[in-house]
Amino acid sequence: MIDILQFEFMRNALYAAILVSIACGIVGTFIVIKRIVFISGGITHAAFGGIGLGYLLGVNPVLTAIPFSLLAACAVGMLRTHTKISEDSAIGMLWAVGMALGILFIGLTPGYVPDLFSYLFGSILTVPLSDIVIMIVLDAIIVVIVFVFYKEFHALAFDEEFSLVVGVPTQTLYVLLLCLVALSVIILIRVVGIILVLALLTIPAVTARQVTMRLSRMIVCSTGFAVVSAVVGLWLSYILNLPSGATIVLVLSAAFLGSVCIRRLRTAAVRPHERR
Amino acid sequence: MENVIVDMQHVSFSYDSVMALEDINLSIYERDFLTIIGPNGGGKTTILKLILGLLRPTAGTITVFGGKPQHARSRIGYLPQLLVSKFDFPISVREVVLMGRLGRTGPGQHYSKNDIAVALDALDKVGMGDYQDTAIGHLSGGQRQRVFIARALATEPQLLLLDEPVSSVDTKWQQTFYDLLIDLNKNIAIVLVTHDIGVVSTYIDKIACLNVQLFYHGSKKEGMHKIAELYECPVQLISHHTSGSFQAEAND
Numbered sequence: 001m002i003d004i005l006q007f008e009f010m011r012n013a014l015y016a017a018i019l020v021s022i023a024c025g026i027v028g029t030f031i032v033i034k035r036i037v038f039i040s041g042g043i044t045h046a047a048f049g050g051i052g053l054g055y056l057l058g059v060n061p062v063l064t065a066i067p068f069s070l071l072a073a074c075a076v077g078m079l080r081t082h083t084k085i086s087e088d089s090a091i092g093m094l095w096a097v098g099m100a101l102g103i104l105f106i107g108l109t110p111g112y113v114p115d116l117f118s119y120l121f122g123s124i125l126t127v128p129l130s131d132i133v134i135m136i137v138l139d140a141i142i143v144v145i146v147f148v149f150y151k152e153f154h155a156l157a158f159d160e161e162f163s164l165v166v167g168v169p170t171q172t173l174y175v176l177l178l179c180l181v182a183l184s185v186i187i188l189i190r191v192v193g194i195i196l197v198l199a200l201l202t203i204p205a206v207t208a209r210q211v212t213m214r215l216s217r218m219i220v221c222s223t224g225f226a227v228v229s230a231v232v233g234l235w236l237s238y239i240l241n242l243p244s245g246a247t248i249v250l251v252l253s254a255a256f257l258g259s260v261c262i263r264r265l266r267t268a269a270v271r272p273h274e275r276r
Numbered sequence: 277m278e279n280v281i282v283d284m285q286h287v288s289f290s291y292d293s294v295m296a297l298e299d300i301n302l303s304i305y306e307r308d309f310l311t312i313i314g315p316n317g318g319g320k321t322t323i324l325k326l327i328l329g330l331l332r333p334t335a336g337t338i339t340v341f342g343g344k345p346q347h348a349r350s351r352i353g354y355l356p357q358l359l360v361s362k363f364d365f366p367i368s369v370r371e372v373v374l375m376g377r378l379g380r381t382g383p384g385q386h387y388s389k390n391d392i393a394v395a396l397d398a399l400d401k402v403g404m405g406d407y408q409d410t411a412i413g414h415l416s417g418g419q420r421q422r423v424f425i426a427r428a429l430a431t432e433p434q435l436l437l438l439d440e441p442v443s444s445v446d447t448k449w450q451q452t453f454y455d456l457l458i459d460l461n462k463n464i465a466i467v468l469v470t471h472d473i474g475v476v477s478t479y480i481d482k483i484a485c486l487n488v489q490l491f492y493h494g495s496k497k498e499g500m501h502k503i504a505e506l507y508e509c510p511v512q513l514i515s516h517h518t519s520g521s522f523q524a525e526a527n528d
Binding site for chain 2: 033147148149151152154155157158159161162163164165166167168209212214215217218
């Protein structure tokens with residue numbers, strides 16, 4: 001396994017896997033406990049509009065996707081206070097509009113569109129160093145913001161109304177949380193692709209919840225699960241010549257199933273003892 | 277002379293076209309112990325949310341501690357109706373109670389020693405001091421309710437709003453709880469909302485009967501005399517099982 005690291009693309013892939021896992025572990029945990037998985041899906045797909053715009057303008061699509069996903073996050077965040085449309089319908093529309101814009105922009109782009117598949121399905125082996133740098137910056141922003149607002153986000157996710165009553169600016173924090181989701185999406189797009197982003201934002205966190213009832217431990221565990229699964233998935237995809245994003249997601253799913261089985265076995269082992 | 281802390285003048289509230297509260301006039305004074313009873317959908321929770329400024333009245337005015345409701349929140353302790361869907365949430369009892377201190381601790385700051393002392397004291401008051409490291413999901417419904425009461429107390433309020441506070445706690449603890457409320461009531465005003473007339477029992481100071489309109493609001497002495505009327509009012513508590521003691525007392 002070590003010898004494959006002599007290739008630069010392999011080293012970049014490993015860095016990408018670790019950077020992705022940090023975003024998944026932290027933001028994914030809040031997505032799962034705040035139950036905003038569908039909203040995160042909407043933001044993810046809206047980001048595709050930005051990818052398309054990048055192609056049309058001839059700049060790095062990851063950079064144009066950032067304002068797109070942030071805008072989508074703010075729009076979704078404002079929605080619940082400013083309109084009477086039901087939230088899930090609006091997200092469904094945002095989801096489709098983002099994709100439609102992306103397709104339109106790509107259609108307008110003259111000539112051949114390279115790498116499009118890597119944004120849809122992910123391609124951890126082709127992540128360039130420039131994108132690694134973007135990922136480091138975005139990860140740093142996420143870590144700092146969550147560190148500062150840790151107890152506020154925790155309270156917001158648990159009981160938003162009470163948080164508001166004790167003086168937490170819940171609406172602003174909610175939009176901020178969605179913006180963190182948007183940044184995570186950007187970090188993930190290159191590695192697993194738009195279609196599989198949601199898997200990485202949810203499966204590690206849900207797996208972590210099987211093993212702990214503490215938020216801080218849940219963040220650490222889900223980051224750990226994501227790192228291990230991403231590295232194992234990367235290695236499997238390399239030796240078996242499989243698509244990397246899909247392999248990583250399937251390894252994550254297997255880890256989740258394993259955690260559920262272990263939990264079942266543990267509670268099954270405890271129960272008869274309790275009965276006596 | 278006791279001061280008015282909550283003053284509602286001709287307050288109405290409707291959710292879209294459904295009238296939830298109509299022309300409510302209600303004053304709550306310092307050190308009041310007001311019980312609001314009424315059927316489900318009678319607007320009891322709505323009235324609490326109006327006092328907290330979580331909802332704005334469609335008509336009329338509300339003054340809380342002499343100003344707008346949303347500016348008075350830091351002086352109010354709130355026990356919302358029990359959250360049913362969050363049992364698997366990763367949060368400990370201690371973290372839940374500390375939420376009561378959130379407004380006093382800015383982002384990026386740790387809770388102060390004083391905050392932690394107040395929170396633990398509140399937990400002790402509800403008899404849950406031994407459970408501070410337990411995950412909220414590992415408690416029974418009644419224990420969880422007591423933790424939420426502690427969280428409301430941890431805000432060190434001057435007005436305590438309790439929405440169905442004894443809905444899932446056992447009867448033995450209810451007695452302790454009312455003793456605690458009476459003790460707290462020496463210094464702070466309490467508004468307790470319930471659809472369960474059994475809990476009104478002998479503890480009420482003032483009673484209001486709410487079913488969209490406010491049907492009766494007055495002192496306990498009057499209230500006891502008018503108890504028959506109370507039962508006659510549209511707030512009838514049809515499916516109640518433990519109202520025996522209450523009726524017996526009303527017949528005295």
